[in-house]
Amino acid sequence: MTTPTPSDHLPVLASASHVVKRFGGATAVDGVSLNIHSGEAVGLLGPNGAGKSTLIGLLCGLRRADAGEVRLFGRNPLDPSARLRLGSTPQATSVPQTLRVSETVDFVAAHYPDPIPTAELLSDFGLDGMAAKQCGGLSGGQQRRLLVALALVGRPELVILDEPTTGLDVEARDTLWRLLRTYRNAGGTLLITSHYLEEIQALAGRVVVMDKGSVIADGTVDEIRSHVTLTKVSFRTELPASSFGSLPHTVGVETHDDGRVTIVTADGDATVRALVLEDLAVRSLEVHAASLEEAFKALTGEHPVRTIGQEQS
Incomplete structure (x- = not known):
């Protein structure tokens, strides 16, 4: 409808x-x-x-x-x-x-x-x-x-x-x-x-x-952004970025010139819990909603999508 x-x-x-x-x-x-x-x-x-x-x-x-x-x-x-x-x-x-x-x-x-x-x-x-x-x-x-x-x-x-x-x-x-x-x-x-x-x-x-x-x-x-439940979990760490690729719901891991690591995840809450439970050495943790660019990439990538405003009742 x-x-x-x-x-x-x-x-x-x-x-x-x-x-x-x-x-x-x-x-x-x-x-x-x-x-x-x-x-x-x-x-x-x-x-x-x-x-x-x-x-x-x-x-x-x-x-x-x-x-x-x-x-x-x-x-x-x-x-x-x-x-x-x-x-x-x-x-x-x-x-x-x-x-x-x-x-x-x-x-x-x-x-x-x-x-x-x-x-x-x-x-x-x-x-x-x-x-x-x-x-x-x-x-x-x-x-x-x-x-x-x-x-x-x-x-x-x-x-x-x-x-x-x-x-x-x-x-x-x-x-x-x-x-x-x-x-x-x-x-x-x-x-x-x-x-x-x-x-x-x-x-x-x-x-x-x-x-x-x-x-x-x-x-x-905002609807396009929320259409894909991607979240960016960013932090500083001395660990290599490869340490975070196997965390649940991870879509990708990015490294930045300033030393920060960003996990792009389908479930930000689950990712943060995993960081704590696995006692991974991270600091200055920040959580952000997906940007329009990330939503766009997900929508035109391999992830299944539904059309906003045209869901079936």
């Missing part, structure tokens, strides 16, 4: 219903059903080849589904009137090499009824000093900033970004995060894929995990 969430009562801006997409004999998207509600910030995670970019291409009208139905603002995504309310940055998009930065923004802005003024947009993205520069002369990080700026120029209701901070340094990434939060705080809806789990944790309230073309988990960041 599906557990209702507050967003279930909000309008659906984009949806996929039992969608299948094949390339030759390979199935890239395999029966995916997904709704993106107004006001949500959704992070789409998955390993390379999971089907994330293909799903985004379907939602943006860049590809046609082989089966199932895709809707964007209640219409076929191939309908230009639906895409008028969408801003997007596909992963493989490139900037026009010979156009000037301001010309590029002006050109894209001309497709929308009420675009953000070019000078304002470039200033927000730290590109105002490059307005007269050819796009091909921008660094890779500057080009990524420009592409995300172009996704926002039309004041879209929904923004879909595929790996938006690839190539950005920390300062530029933080600036982009700030701008995306501002967009969200103004009521915008965001769907973002990223290999940086910190980015999803910083921007998204909901996380959808894909693997091998299917959605394997869908929930809040």
